[in-house]
Amino acid sequence: MYSFDYHKPTALDQALDLFKGADDPIFLAGGMTLIPTMKQRLAAPTDVIDLSGLDVLKGIALSEAGLSIGALTTHNEVATHPLIKLHLPVLAQLAATIGDNQVRNRGTIGGSIANSDPAADYPAALIGLGGTVVTQSRSIAGDDFFLDLFETALHPCELITRIEFPLPDRAAYAKFRNQASGYAVVGALVADFQGKIRVGITGAGPCACRAIGIENELMKDLSVDVLDHVEVPDAGFNSDIHASAEYRAHLVKVLTKRALTQLLSQKNAS
Amino acid sequence: MKIEIDVNNTVHEVVIEPNTLLVTVLRENLHLTGAHVGCDTSQCGACTVHLDGRAVKSCAVLAVQVADAKVVTIEGIGEVDNLHPMQTAFREHHALQCGFCTPGMIMQAIDLVTHEDNLDREKIRQGLEGNLCRCTGYHNIVSAIESVVDKT
Secondary structure, eight states: OOOOEEEOOSSHHHHHHHHHTSSSEEEESSOTTHHHHHHTTSOOOSEEEEOTTOGGGOOEEEETTEEEEETTOBHHHHHHOHHHHHHOHHHHHHHTTSSOHHHHHHOBHHHHHHHTOTTOSHHHHHHHTTOEEEESSOEEEGGGTEEETTEESOOTTOOEEEEEEOOOSEEEEEEEEOTTTOOEEEEEEEEEETTEEEEEEESSSSSOEEOHHHHHHHHHOOSSGGGGGOOOOOTTOOOSSSOOHHHHHHHHHHHHHHHHHHHHHSOOOO | OEEEEEETTEEEEEEOOTTOBHHHIIIIISOOTTSOOSOSSSOSOTTEEEETTEEEEGGGSBGGGGTTSEEEOGGGSOBTTBOOHHHHHHHHTTOOSSOSSHHHHHHHHHHHHHHOSSOOHHHHHHHTTTOOOSSSTTHHHHHHHHHHHHHO
16 A cells, blocks of 8 residues: 555545645545555545444434434444435345445445445445435435446545435335445346336446436336336446446346335235 | 443453554453464455354454444353363364464354354354354364254
8 A cells, every 4th residue: 555644634625725735645435445546556545534433424314204323324223223214215126235234334334335436335335315415515416426447427536425315105126236345247226206106227237327218218107117118228337357247237127126026915005 | 532332241441543443452452362363364264253142253443433333252252171062062173283273263153153043054154254264174163053053
């Protein structure tokens, strides 16, 4: 790992000032991607700004609009928090499938979403649930957040403070897990908001996206069978040692079916 | 930079560069060589220690990050003549062969039985996803952890 200066601010303004004053700074949340990346010398920041002292990035709250989850909330906290298990169980279930236990004890929801790894799980939830990313200066709709491989709508000195999720009547997530890493080869989150269906897909393309064609078919007929007649084009999908683009397109359909089957077995909360 | 680090209920003062990993400080500054570096790519879990009571891979944590935290390593959970129940279970069930992965396995196993309810063999296996063992095929490791679950 290259050398860097380490900072641990205790206030948001201080963190942003440190960032603005450094040559090539980076924010450190849980570090489960950043530290291995720095060890491989794939990242060489001059200044590492540790966010763990910022209480404003912590905490989970329920309001009429839904659940608001602090950016520094770890995957295991999401997986086990009583409010999340009660009001948004799909997110708790999704978080419990990320990486391994040690990673879930350190990795954070804000870090995962800011990184926009094409195979991360939370992006499927942000898109599929129609969540909102809140930063120190604005709110960004989940649909507009992921731009490309490891690229988001965040400005360089913009910090995610919270993620807000509206509460669906029912929702389910299914993923095809890479056996070694736990990452999603493809993952599909299907949510039902009073008949309005949203489908968020991760793993297939360069970043998470909605499956609008599938959503439209499911809004006409919310059944697993209808997916048999949906074409999922593989144009633009990732092709690597784990799966070809064609296979990923196939998985989009299979995993959407699995998520939908789970969703249909739940009691409709509305 | 100079930091204070609480390891196994003793506060140590160490002078390190910010890019020093926690596992490096444990092994090279404090000579606590129980946490092993198996892969150095955060896959194998041999470096697992407890940070504020939760299992983490100490090769993926900077030492400067833990200045306010409590670290417990395999050396801190029991004595030779007064083993931790998980250590006893690993011994009784012959849950190791070469022993390289064992410190990490035990630290992760303690996290598992402390924080997970209704553990069965399948859930124990899932809980060990972040720990690799190249000798045992995991069978006796799962049996050892299961025996601790049954006793609690």
